[in-house]
Amino acid sequence: MSESKTFPGDRIASIEEYEAGRNTFDDGSDVRAAVIGTAEIDKKQRLAHVNYPGDVSIPKVGDLVIGTVAAVMGSMIAVSIDYINGKQKNSHVECICSTRNLRKRTVALVNDTVCLRIISHLNGTIHAGIKEPQLGVLFTKCVKCGEKVIQMRDAVKCTGCSWIDDRKLSTDFGNSDFIKLSVE
Numbered sequence: 001m002s003e004s005k006t007f008p009g010d011r012i013a014s015i016e017e018y019e020a021g022r023n024t025f026d027d028g029s030d031v032r033a034a035v036i037g038t039a040e041i042d043k044k045q046r047l048a049h050v051n052y053p054g055d056v057s058i059p060k061v062g063d064l065v066i067g068t069v070a071a072v073m074g075s076m077i078a079v080s081i082d083y084i085n086g087k088q089k090n091s092h093v094e095c096i097c098s099t100r101n102l103r104k105r106t107v108a109l110v111n112d113t114v115c116l117r118i119i120s121h122l123n124g125t126i127h128a129g130i131k132e133p134q135l136g137v138l139f140t141k142c143v144k145c146g147e148k149v150i151q152m153r154d155a156v157k158c159t160g161c162s163w164i165d166d167r168k169l170s171t172d173f174g175n176s177d178f179i180k181l182s183v184e
């Protein structure tokens, strides 16, 4: 076993020799660190891990995550992850999601609660998708007055000031049980 300090994106091993273990991802040719930590090569199991003192949970490709929109940047949103496959996480790892090709003026806004699916890890960044019907905004408020909104076809309408706003809504929108989403 050998150990060394890693930074996100650092190459730890070749995927021909080792598989991606804890807190790592596979970029197609190498196993890379997803977090700052200590690399650990398990030669017996042929796994490359990164050990992180706080045990940050990094979602894997295919995982369903729920988080809070932290920033909207052109055709991308950055989301701070609160739940991975229905389990609450306190590490608030961020992922980014492209909102291009959705034919929506507004996909999600800062502080909206969204459900996303992890699609890839690239250069230390976690990428998620929002296209499936189940994915999208789960909870939002009126941007004008902060009141509760209700769904109106594929938009939301404020119960206070009647403002109508565009969103990419999840089929679970308005379901207060969204945290207990089952994972298929």
Ligand SMILES: [Zn+2]
Pocket (backbone or CB within 6 Å): 142, 143, 144, 145, 146, 147, 158, 159, 160, 161, 162, 163
């Ligand atoms: Zn309003």
